[in-house]
Every structure is written in structure tokens, then in C-alpha cells.
Amino acid sequence: MTILTEKAFSEIVEAHTDAALTLARYILRSREDAEDAVQETFIKVYRHYHQYDATRSLKNWILAIAVNTCRDLMRKRKGTGRTDPLESERVADPSAGREQTEAALLVREVLGRLSADHRTALLLFYMEGNSVKEMAKILKVPQVVVKVRLYRARKAAQKILIEE
Numbered sequence: 001m002t003i004l005t006e007k008a009f010s011e012i013v014e015a016h017t018d019a020a021l022t023l024a025r026y027i028l029r030s031r032e033d034a035e036d037a038v039q040e041t042f043i044k045v046y047r048h049y050h051q052y053d054a055t056r057s058l059k060n061w062i063l064a065i066a067v068n069t070c071r072d073l074m075r076k077r078k079g080t081g082r083t084d085p086l087e088s089e090r091v092a093d094p095s096a097g098r099e100q101t102e103a104a105l106l107v108r109e110v111l112g113r114l115s116a117d118h119r120t121a122l123l124l125f126y127m128e129g130n131s132v133k134e135m136a137k138i139l140k141v142p143q144v145v146v147k148v149r150l151y152r153a154r155k156a157a158q159k160i161l162i163e164e
Contacts, residue, residue, distance in 0.1 A: 004049040013042050016059060019128060020066040026111055026123050027070040037073050041066045056137070063128065064138040067120060074116060110160050118153035125150055 004012075020041055024034035044065050052061055111119050124130045124138060132150070136143045 004046060009046055009049075012045065012058070012062075016062045017042075019059065020062060022127065023063060023066055023120070023123055024070050026127075027067070027116055027120055028073060029112055033073055033077075034070075037066065037069045040073075041069045044069065057134065060130070060134050060138050063124070063130075064140065067138060071116075106161075110157050113160050114153060114156055117149055118156055121146065121149040121153045122157070 017038060020038045021034055024037040024041075025031060028034050028037060041062065045062055048065075052058065111122065114122070120139070121135070124135045125132075130138065132143050132146045135146045139146065
């Protein structure tokens with residue numbers, strides 16, 4: 001049984017919060033819900049650290065917990081009938097070019113219109129740089145399911161872009 005010290009836990013939180021928050025924000029499409037999900041994710045990481053297999057990627061283990069926490073929150077949200085629109089963060093970095101800002105907004109819009117499964121697949125693959133094998137472990141599905149989700153997500157995104 002591995003004991004997690006306060007210092008080690010703080011380092012884990014610091015190293016992995018950004019990735020978990022980015023993923024949660026795109027899955028949940030709400031900053032507040034994403035922050036809640038990430039907070040809950042790290043509570044679960046702390047409580048269940050003794051179950052972590054040190055031969056595997058810590059980041060992938062944390063992202064798997066984040067994905068599952070987001071799914072739980074979405075189920076709760078469905079039960080209440082509450083839906084949050086994709087938050088608009090149009091305050092762009094003044095040093096960024098207009099084309100880059102427009103492209104980022106378009107990507108956010110496309111991701112916001114995809115299903116949670118498709119959005120998660122694209123984020124894990126393209127933004128987090130996970131392989132299909134790593135994604136299968138994170139999502140707890142066979143690799144073939146990951147490949148199908150990526151294929152369908154790309155097709156759905158392409159369809160949305162063509163409609164624009």
C-alpha cells in the first residue's frame with residue numbers, strides 16, 4: 001500500500017490539474033461544472049491512490065477518473081434537466097493573430113456540438129496526445145471502440161464544418 005504524502009499530493013495536483021480541467025471543460029461545456037469535476041477528481045485520486053498501479057501512467061489514471069467524474073456529473077445534470085451552454089471565452093490574447101483566434105473559436109464551436117463521447121475521443125487523442133491504446137485504458141473500452149469513436153467523431157466534426 002502506497003501512502004500519499006501531502007507534498008506528493010500537491011505535486012500531483014499541480015502537475016495534472018491543467019490537463020484534467022481542459023478535458024472536463026470540453027466534456028461538460030461549463031467552467032463551473034468542470035472546476036467541480038476536477039476538484040472531485042482529485043478527491044478521488046487522494047482517496048484511491050492506494051489502488052494506483054505504479055507501472056502505469058499516472059496522468060492516464062487521473063484522466064480516467066476525470067472522465068468518469070464528468071460522466072457522473074452529466075448523468076446528474078440530465079436528471080435535473082439542466083444544460084449549460086458552451087461558455088464563451090472570447091477574450092483573446094491580444095498577441096494572438098485574428099486567424100488563430102477565429103480558428104480557436106471554430107474548434108470550440110465544433111467540439112461543443114459533438115456528443116460527449118466524440119468530444120472526449122478527440123480531446124484525448126489530439127489535445128492530450130494519447131494513443132489509441134492509452135485511450136482504451138482511460139475510457140475502459142476496447143481499442144476498436146476507441147478507433148470507431150475517433151472515426152465517427154472526425155466525420156461528425158467534418159459534417160459540422162461543411163454546414164458552416
